[in-house]
Amino acid sequence: MERYNHKQIEKKWQDAWEEKGVFHASNDSEKPKFYPLVEFPYPSGHGLHVGHPRSYTALDIVARKRRLGGYNVLYPIGWDAFGLPTENYAIKHKIHPREVTKENIANFKRQLQSLGISFDWSREINTTDPNYYKWTQWIFIKLFEKGLAYKNKMPINWCNSCKVGLANEEVIQGKCERCGGEVVRKEKNQWMLKITEYADRLIDDLDTVNYIERVKIQQKNWIGRSYGMEIDFPVADTHLTVFTTRPDTIYGATYMVISPEHPIITEKASMIENLEEVMAYKEEAARKSEFERTEMSTEKTGVRIKGIPVINPLTKKEIPLFVSDYVLMTYGTGSIMAVPGHDTRDHEFAKAFDLPIVEVVSGGNVDEEAYTDIDSGTLVNSDIINGLDVKTAKEKISDYLESIGIGRKKVNYKLRDWVFSRQRYWGEPIPLVHCEKCGWVAIPESELPLTLPEVDSYEPTDDGESPLSKITDWVETTCPSCNGHAHRETDTMPQWAGSSWYFLRYADPSNNEQLASKEALDYWMPVDWYNGGMEHTTLHLLYSRFWHKVLYDVGAVSEVEPYSKRTSHGMILGENNEKMSKSRGNVVNPDDIVEEYGADTFRMYEMFIGDFEKSVPWSSQGIKGCRRFIERVWKLKDIIKAEDYYSKLVEVSVHKTIKKVTEDFETLKFNTAIAAMMSLVNEFYDAKGITKEDYKTLLILLNPVAPHVTEEIWSIMDFGGDLNEAKWPEHDESKLVEKTIEIPVQINGKVRGKIVVAADISKEDIIIMAKSDLIVKDMLDGKEIKKIIYVPGKILNIVV
Template structure:
């Protein structure tokens, strides 16, 4: 009978649904295993072939763990708030809720067609009020603890999306979602104080099993540095405070640079002779992204302040102050001291604007070369008064101590990480449960009034003045203050898409609870997530944000672990046939529906796992997918060749034990490609030497996590009544993974005459005696003298005769 994947796959998907065999129990005596993949944004395009790679990899792990007796939670849901749906709704005049409902239905049918063993009874949707009630609840706890606050600040403004972006959402100077220009605007924004958790977010990476490149990316993004804050007086009597990692070079500070947005500029407006030039420069800088402003290779621009200067605190010298766009108000203090002899960027700026250059770390005649010497802790200080002769390593603490004694500076730990901009001036997001009262200020909505549901609006168009579409809904906006009962207005900004995804893994643990985000019992049983797989592109966004929220929930006693995920891995992208990233514009997108229809879900699963190293990108190959289909057809055809036998045959005993061990270990280490290769080798051996029922059953069990539909069908055809998906995982005997015998070629004068089998530890004489006993060898040496006997252990016996 021909292998009909359509009939087989539909049959078993229906049976799995009917029997709910992937259902995870909260009340179980079994050891738990929580496997998690990043839930998708349900776009109108549906799944692309990149999605199944991650989902199938963890599905293999989840299926194997179930067969090993674990209570497995492998859930799926929808990260459904956000701009793509809203923009589609605006363009097509359809409510975002309707768009979301349709997109989710499509995604779900596609996922089910792949045979992924998700527990659909725990499905969640971030746009469901019963879900975002708890997103709002978490925000209120942050607000009550002072970690959510409103601040007037310069923000990243996407000119296309018409909303504020967090720093993490600006990539190479453009919006990471739509690729449009990002400019700076000053707006009042809701902020989350993630910086208060910066050190813990670094330190606790030591306690989790994350692949190293994920840890490195998180540490680099948080950007911890140690140094000092130093106060520079100005000729107007004000103070400019700078942060520097190199306080030892203060004697070489010959000018200062402040951000175009620095508030001191307007305070000095009537003292500056060139205030109009400074303001014009500030407007020009506002049109640039942070990336453009800080790019190392760009031309250095700036305006010298005419009328105000700074005073170097270590020598009393007046030094000029410049405004330049490479200094950002959002980083450090918005002001820097410049030491051009020992910093390439300061050197270029000083050369362009004619500033003094003083060497303070010895570099010989080539002062610019000293910029590199300065980074070496063994460099020697010069032209630095009381620091002269000290190494950089010793001079840094000496200068910090001196600054403290003088009351003009102190040691400081600084982070590159900024607080999280949490407001979005769009409609399709969680309403922020805050009201503003003229008398009481910002007031939290009482928890018993949650969820604050998103109202229907007739227009989703973002406003040009930067307000959310909700601002026009006066009936909804106007309310009463929960504190004083007086008139108040609701917050009209909504939360970013990252809000719902910052805690979703907790809701899976107890998704239908209406009294809490999850019960303490469920949280204790399932926490932490045992294995989380996702994209590297989310390392400095979702992964960082969710770790922050989880630590906060831990601090207030809601969750039992300080880290949400015990293990984190990441997958490489699937590229187009041409080796480029798949995209509509390149015309190289592969639709998974077409692959499933033509070749079957099991073929798709096998191919995506066999395509190469899971962590690396791999190009799509139609030829290779056909090869995976042929492999499954051979598995199907082998069923007709199975012989009786309820134990492994002697000829296959080592093969069976060795393959069970390898496939199990490879599946546990996301090395599915080599596990599948081992199964292909096993299949070839069965075709060459035969296979009995016990061996075929084990083969099907090993293949089941990779190709679950075909193996369930063949399992049933063998007469088994239970589901293979929950049958016991095969076990192996370590001692039997090694061959007890070895086959040697026997040659006479270098020509092969026969082969012999010997014990692995047989000595040289036993090998010779066994070879000489062979009839073909006796015939070859008859009447001749053996002049040499050569034995290569485990390989050959060669008899030289004349």
């Protein structure tokens, strides 16, 4: 019996697939198209661990199934290769980031190819390739021309370790998402992208796509659209404007709070009696990240601003004004009316500073347990809206505030404009120059790509400026508008730039005249199914939707949304049930698994390990079980039978399995699909035989999960052509109903056993089945059969 040797089989078929271009998609096909997409990897020096391929394998299963189902499938891959980790590694080891990137990509590619994932390698892209980032720069110019890219001095999140500005989304619990270093607030001139201009569309268009609900909710919450009012509170000889979604609670506003960055501190400095104390607090707040400032569990701090009286415009009472870091200048107006009776943070602050707490919504308890988010109840202690329910009170007070000229209805967003520039070397150069006469001017498209110059040192500078700023002969240039003296922008784009449109380039990756041809984009877009991590929901996913909408507005694409469907997967944890990391010592290298057990076993276990959408721990024992199953499939060759009754015996199970596997592959229920195939294989062994047709069906169903071994068996059995050219099986609804019966087997009139057979089995077939039964076989051993009586569907009697 030929032994299953995964090392020989897998390399053989990987080479054959690529040589024949089996997985190369066509831009000119009469087949229906299917474009599945996974988030292209950042090629780090550590290589893949077993958690990374989970998403790739899942959509590979769907891609392979769809090809067998007659689809023209584009399943592409590339490299998100600009960014800080590579640059930091290069600095540490004193080599060029380009060389680090090249080595990392080679290793990642080797690993991915060893897993037999059916990527179309002919469309491989790399964000650091000038032929690619030429179009990233082109898109930036379009953003600039539309007024969506602007430079602004503002407080930003600054990573002291990376020496770079970060978007809010890149700060995780007060730490840099990339290096884990401390993040502080710092004022800096930065390029910004006006994503806020697209806030409504980014929310509203979620109704047009098939995203899992948790993705939609997370995007909506991050954008944070809220409807409310701006209300003016008299302050000295001016006013402070607040934004609130609960104007009905204005009678409960017993103090006001402003952000440490609020301009009134400077404007009214001469009136502030404790200015030194206020300024000291402002400096202290600047050392905190936005996360630290807004964390609910953080102790509330602040300073009362003395000398500036504030009036509640409806109660006419003077209320104290505080400065506190839990109020952000980047949200709303940078000042709030504090209603401690019905807001968590306000309540905590009022308790800390012994401030009045007034209940204005009945049922709105002011104890430590329940006093927030009062959306129902009756207004109390609220003059003109007393006794009204919340909804009616909101409408009445809003109309009243508008009528007296101190209130305006307003839509507000939590979403902030995207901080887009980095003071680092390893990124796309921003294709703009600054001219004293003309201001910021885009370079001509004919000069794209603007490539990175060679540098002696690409380390970040001590003053926080880009290393490019030191290269005088690159910086000094001519203004494209007036031919006068100009300076190039020396900041580079963040890593998110290249990943915000890469899915479009796959449609036409070699095009030198456009980011992709209209014909290719119209054929392939939108992406039919995009799977990725939940951690990218408010980063890449939001950013790329924004860029795509801009490209739609400038006529570069025909679809409003880039992705029709978005799903997400859970992590694979270490065997200790913790997140895999080198520091925890629980990382499993896929190379080791492929070497010992094979890629097919690895792929199967990744999908069989548990619910795809949930995190699950790795198990060394589980991987062994999947290997044993593949070996059982391999050995089915040894019990091939020609008799049709073997097929009839398992007919119902075969059709049930076809139906289940077909449905489960399309709904990410890979573990139950594999379990169904395992059960079917058990039935084949129980029947002690399998027909060629049933074997073919099993191999096709299993092929998307274990492509190498199934191709090899198909070839050995000479089933015709390659398996990847076969047709996906269809179940027959009429054969899903159980049609087997249990027949007693008698010998000389006494029941000696029972066999399960197809209801319409012939006399010839049931005799063969009876004789193969172990008990009956033993009792007939050495005896001469004189007569066989079969009453269809009732009994079989063998006379000896």
